[in-house]
Amino acid sequence: MEEKRAAVLDDPASSSGYEIVHSKSKVFYPEFERKTDLKHQTHYCPGCGHGVAHKLIAEALEDLELQNDTILVSPVGCSVFAYYYFDVGNVQVAHGRAPAAATGLKRACPDKIVIAYQGDGDLAAIGTAEIIHAANRGEKITIFFVNNTIYGMTGGQMAPTTLVGQKSTTSPWGRRPVNEGFPLHMSELLSSLEAPVYIERVALSDNKNIMKARRAVRKALEKQRDGAGFSFVEILSPCPTIWGKDPMEARRWVAETMIPNFPLNVFRDRKVEIPVNNAPPQKTIAELIGIEKKVDGKTSEPARNHRFHDLTIKIAGFGGQGVLLLGQLLAEMGMREGLEVSWLPSYGPEMRSGSAHCHICLSKERIGSPLISQPSVLIAMNELSLRKFASQVAPGGVIIYGRTALPVDFSCPQAQIVCIPASELADKLGSAKVANVVMMGALLEETECLSPATAMQVLEAKVKNPALLELDRKALDAGRLYIDDTVAVGAVTQADGFAQ
Amino acid sequence: MRQLCKGNVAIIKGALLAGCRAYYGYPITPASEIAEAAALYIPQVGGTFVQAESETASINMVYGAASAGIRVMTASSGPGLSLMQEGMSYLAGAELPCVIVDVMRGGPGLGNIAPEQSDYFAMVKGGGHGNYRNLVLAPASVQEMAELTVLAFDLADKYRNPAVVLTDGFVGQMMEPLDLEYREVVAPPKPWAVQGTAETRKNMVSSIFLETDDLEQHQRQLEAKYQRAQNSETRWEEYCTEDAEVLVIGYGIVSRVLRSAVDQARNRGIKVGLFRPISLWPFPAKELVRAAGRTERILVSELSNGQMLEDVRLALDGKKPVAFYGRVGGNVPTVEELTEKIEEQMAVSA
Ligand SMILES: Cc1ncc(C[n+]2csc(CCOP(=O)(O)OP(=O)(O)O)c2C)c(N)n1
Ligand code: SF4
Numbered sequence: 082m083e084e085k086r087a088a089v090l091d092d093p094a095s096s097s098g099y100e101i102v103h104s105k106s107k108v109f110y111p112e113f114e115r116k117t118d119l120k121h122q123t124h125y126c127p128g129c130g131h132g133v134a135h136k137l138i139a140e141a142l143e144d145l146e147l148q149n150d151t152i153l154v155s156p157v158g159c160s161v162f163a164y165y166y167f168d169v170g171n172v173q174v175a176h177g178r179a180p181a182a183a184t185g186l187k188r189a190c191p192d193k194i195v196i197a198y199q200g201d202g203d204l205a206a207i208g209t210a211e212i213i214h215a216a217n218r219g220e221k222i223t224i225f226f227v228n229n230t231i232y233g234m235t236g237g238q239m240a241p242t243t244l245v246g247q248k249s250t251t252s253p254w255g256r257r258p259v260n261e262g263f264p265l266h267m268s269e270l271l272s273s274l275e276a277p278v279y280i281e282r283v284a285l286s287d288n289k290n291i292m293k294a295r296r297a298v299r300k301a302l303e304k305q306r307d308g309a310g311f312s313f314v315e316i317l318s319p320c321p322t323i324w325g326k327d328p329m330e331a332r333r334w335v336a337e338t339m340i341p342n343f344p345l346n347v348f349r350d351r352k353v354e355i356p357v358n359n360a361p362p363q364k365t366i367a368e369l370i371g372i373e374k375k376v377d378g379k380t381s382e383p384a385r386n387h388r389f390h391d392l393t394i395k396i397a398g399f400g401g402q403g404v405l406l407l408g409q410l411l412a413e414m415g416m417r418e419g420l421e422v423s424w425l426p427s428y429g430p431e432m433r434s435g436s437a438h439c440h441i442c443l444s445k446e447r448i449g450s451p452l453i454s455q456p457s458v459l460i461a462m463n464e465l466s467l468r469k470f471a472s473q474v475a476p477g478g479v480i481i482y483g484r485t486a487l488p489v490d491f492s493c494p495q496a497q498i499v500c501i502p503a504s505e506l507a508d509k510l511g512s513a514k515v516a517n518v519v520m521m522g523a524l525l526e527e528t529e530c531l532s533p534a535t536a537m538q539v540l541e542a543k544v545k546n547p548a549l550l551e552l553d554r555k556a557l558d559a560g561r562l563y564i565d566d567t568v569a570v571g572a573v574t575q576a577d578g579f580a581q
Numbered sequence: 582m583r584q585l586c587k588g589n590v591a592i593i594k595g596a597l598l599a600g601c602r603a604y605y606g607y608p609i610t611p612a613s614e615i616a617e618a619a620a621l622y623i624p625q626v627g628g629t630f631v632q633a634e635s636e637t638a639s640i641n642m643v644y645g646a647a648s649a650g651i652r653v654m655t656a657s658s659g660p661g662l663s664l665m666q667e668g669m670s671y672l673a674g675a676e677l678p679c680v681i682v683d684v685m686r687g688g689p690g691l692g693n694i695a696p697e698q699s700d701y702f703a704m705v706k707g708g709g710h711g712n713y714r715n716l717v718l719a720p721a722s723v724q725e726m727a728e729l730t731v732l733a734f735d736l737a738d739k740y741r742n743p744a745v746v747l748t749d750g751f752v753g754q755m756m757e758p759l760d761l762e763y764r765e766v767v768a769p770p771k772p773w774a775v776q777g778t779a780e781t782r783k784n785m786v787s788s789i790f791l792e793t794d795d796l797e798q799h800q801r802q803l804e805a806k807y808q809r810a811q812n813s814e815t816r817w818e819e820y821c822t823e824d825a826e827v828l829v830i831g832y833g834i835v836s837r838v839l840r841s842a843v844d845q846a847r848n849r850g851i852k853v854g855l856f857r858p859i860s861l862w863p864f865p866a867k868e869l870v871r872a873a874g875r876t877e878r879i880l881v882s883e884l885s886n887g888q889m890l891e892d893v894r895l896a897l898d899g900k901k902p903v904a905f906y907g908r909v910g911g912n913v914p915t916v917e918e919l920t921e922k923i924e925e926q927m928a929v930s931a
Contacts, residue, residue: 149779170775172648173787178641185645188629193777214634361624370594371584372761413585424756429694449841454915
């Protein structure tokens, strides 16, 4: 524990002044067993607001009969040991993260009462993102925010709520907005959000205000009990030790200096109608992850007698040419024909503008590297890809190039090259989008690696719109026919054998 | 029934099978499909998906859900995992079970989105503060993405400890056949959980032990638990090691390329075998020593500057020379490249 607090705790002279809680709520443990010593008193300094805030919360939980239902999330700060005192389920969390942990707890236990208790360093500095987003999501939790304008536990450093001009160990000349900015007003800030149902700032300055605080604490918990939404109570709270004041002076300082800077107010008290649109359908796990019992028996085709042992295909083109999808279709077909398959895409932002490529392995055995350095087939959808990848093709391999003819200056002696104006053929069918299916037709006709019937099965399974499916069928046929015709006029030779 | 599935999606299919009903995460390439699959699937079985404001928040939401005793997970890649280190330390300290997936990408800093294996130290040695361990599993295929996620949930509960599925951009992005069988999930009872009930009212989840002796005792108990895991949770795979004169070692995507390189080198008459750690923590040190016992040369390959390499060297304790070949920056070695490295090893030992 940090030195200053330890010093306060260890000083026997100061311990005589500790608040000893006698008439305790039964939501407090009768004896503070989790403390190592002084099991009848809290670890808080005399006149500390945390003790009072604890009392108000314990009483409210008792009166509302919520003790068994409550989970208290304690923060890092002087109240880190809130679990010493509260006889409820306790979860202690990292500095500032209470609203996130409370979110996880509440979503797991939606009918329970989840409270996050936080100081101003915890909530308004290190945990600012967590509190704003928990509030904005309208988490049905309650936050008790103890604002004492200072870091108590670590010995009096500046807090986000430290007042302009207020001295701290890290603002030795008083908070200077030019260097440290202005105090954060968390209640006001959260009040700009849609979702919260209840936001109030109260003060532990005098009995009248403590009574108001008691009502606010209770109301916040009632809101949660009734499932209304996010409730938040900011409690202006004395820290006599760090402020260097006696308890009475400290209370007065809350009244006279804090309140004018942090006006007490009910910032939000309303019903918030949160639309529950588009509720997700409910399914069984088996349905969802595709392991329902086989329905039609034809989900997996018997292995065909493939002529290759391994076939590696690289497909490359511009993003948007359906390069990745074509690869997936081939992998799916291979799988249906009983082969081992892998599909490895280029991924990330470069797909959106520039080029895309993917690697497909088809094999009769477990596949080692899904990354191909020497494809047996290259499907090049554009000139760039042809030039970039042709030299990688294995000797005796095949290149299928998606244009009418090769660039004049291009040659690739180790491979057989087939040209097909895929985009033009696709355009003629009515959509340039099916150029990739035209290329698939060419591949199947040229290499006979997979069966066109499997191609149609896969397309049928993927394409639900009958008009589009018909278009795909035509594209597949167009690709096959074109190769057939080309071969007939002897432009290229059939490539049956692949480099292993 | 086999289905063609992306590695990242297989993680969530495994998670659903394992009874995971809560996912908290933040998008990042190349892990985003995990969050997307979680967003699509988990609410359809009545579970929770929340896109958090940051990985810091995600891991603390996981902390909260785990405190309540439900099976919960998150996933990210390097930069996100860096933000989660605080939470992972707290989870280990508070002995909370959960599953964390790291689909590794190039670093340090923003690096790039291509695959690396450079988070090994952070995940295996513990990137957060304090003496703690993560259980770490390293899938090398889409099938294993699902299966090891299921195992990660089981181990996390068994040891009350975070379990990490450590993979990379390629295994996350690639598609392969996935074959899952339905299984009934029997998560162990969690009498320590805090659930807002009379029975659990006395429970407390915390990592604070103010007294030095208490914290020492707590750590001794964690250490004993880690020792138990060390004794019984090592997992590995061997390929062609029986007669190997050269042993190559790699995990995840590299083990896949190495497997092909082993085939290629064997075609060229080199007796080489592959040792693939599946659990990175606990590291299969004893098994590695056994497999290495028969070989003369050892080659480690990683997509890093030599991180797992240290564990290999520790395991072998200077008894064998260990060579290293690493690629970084998102480059993955080709089969030919690794075959060449294997041939070099033969040349050295000849
Ligand atoms: C990540 C991290 N940073 C810093 C700390 C040290 N620390 C502990 S409590 C605290 C400030 C607490 O102040 P506040 O939230 O205002 O609570 P108070 O003690 O005043 O009740 C700090 C900075 C920590 N525990 N964790
Ligand atoms: S230092 Fe301040 S906040 Fe902390 S216990 Fe003492 S009076 Fe309370």
